[in-house]
Amino acid sequence: MSRTVYVNGNYLPEENATVSIFDRGFLFADGVYEVTAVLDGKLVDYAGHTTRLERSLGELKMEMPISQEELLEVHRELIKRNNLNEGAIYLQITRGAADRDFVFPKDAEQTIVLFTQAKPLSAPKTGIRIISAPDIRWGRRDIKTVQLLAPSMTKMIAKAEGKDDAWMVQDGFVTEGTSSNAYIVTKDGKIVTRNLSNSILHGITRAAVLKLATELDMEIEERPFTIEEAQQAAEAFATAATAFVNPIIEIDNVELSGGTPGPVVTRLSKIYLEESRKAAM
Known part of the structure; x- marks a missing residue:
């Protein structure tokens, strides 16, 4: 069974999710990301991650392409759709797709992608x-x-x-x-x-x-x-x-x-x- 992922406002099966080959995240690593842990189906340190996300975007002169309320809802919806009890949600925002140029594009629509990863987090650690x-x-x-x-x-x-x-x-x-x-x-x-x-x-x-x-x-x-x-x-x-x-x-x-x-x-x-x-x- 495939995961449900989020790409630019849409929930999709992972095999149907695509991003442009001209996306600056692909061409220039022109993007930022966050990873939020999930325990018992809930988000850990979520506020800290979103605060840092906004700071990272600001340092690269990028806007936040989604409201904080919508972003939280996307996280919770992905947890629900993927029945995620323990693991993480990966979030990536790039400057978007534009013809390849080192100069930042002025009117590119940003790309936002989120997906879940199921993994054990709470087991005792041996070092x-x-x-x-x-x-x-x-x-x-x-x-x-x-x-x-x-x-x-x-x-x-x-x-x-x-x-x-x-x-x-x-x-x-x-x-x-x-x-x-x-x-x-x-x-x-x-x-x-x-x-x-x-x-x-x-x-x-x-x-x-x-x-x-x-x-x-x-x-x-x-x-x-x-x-x-x-x-x-x-x-x-x-x-x-x-x-x-x-x-x-x-x-x-x-x-x-x-x-x-x-x-x-x-x-x-x-x-x-x-x-x-x-x-x-």
Whole structure:
């Protein structure tokens, strides 16, 4: 049974969905996206994702082609039509179709696409093993654009080495994972994560987890850290919309916390999942 997807105002079977070959998302990666987790058929951190979506569009001088009310209804309708209990909804907006030109078109009609992905999100996490790799992405990582070739290539380097993912490094410091924000927990229990700037994505799950950590009286320090510091940390983890709080148990072949999720990460993961279920809409 095929999924029902949404393309430019229409709900369609996925095999009937099409986008123009002249779409600037296809030709120039001229578009932005968001991924919102679904738990128990409800949307997690939805408001944060739509706020970031509007910011990303604004940074690229694009309008929001649909009202907030309509967008929420599309998300809920896709959950209903696809009987999605747990997984994610992917949303992409591009500048639309126009004859190929580096100059932005003035009158192109924007393209908006949404589809569901069923996947387990709430199962206990045993931890992932990562490598470090150079960060070769463009300089505006704070804009959630669809130009994801560099992180995709980096993830494949990790897979080729038999690992799960990579943390990217620039000027000697960790920026983030290929599709996640990066954290370490020092031996005295302090959570360290890179401060917000154009160098990293302003993660919605990041904001939610740091808010929870603050409420739990955990100490947080927002600053860059090195791979060497991470290897000497008590624990490490990553956060992302569909990975939630994901323990990291090995960095460049150095094992952390005995090769199992540590107590700080385990606690954060449990509480984030509980609070997400409560607040989902």
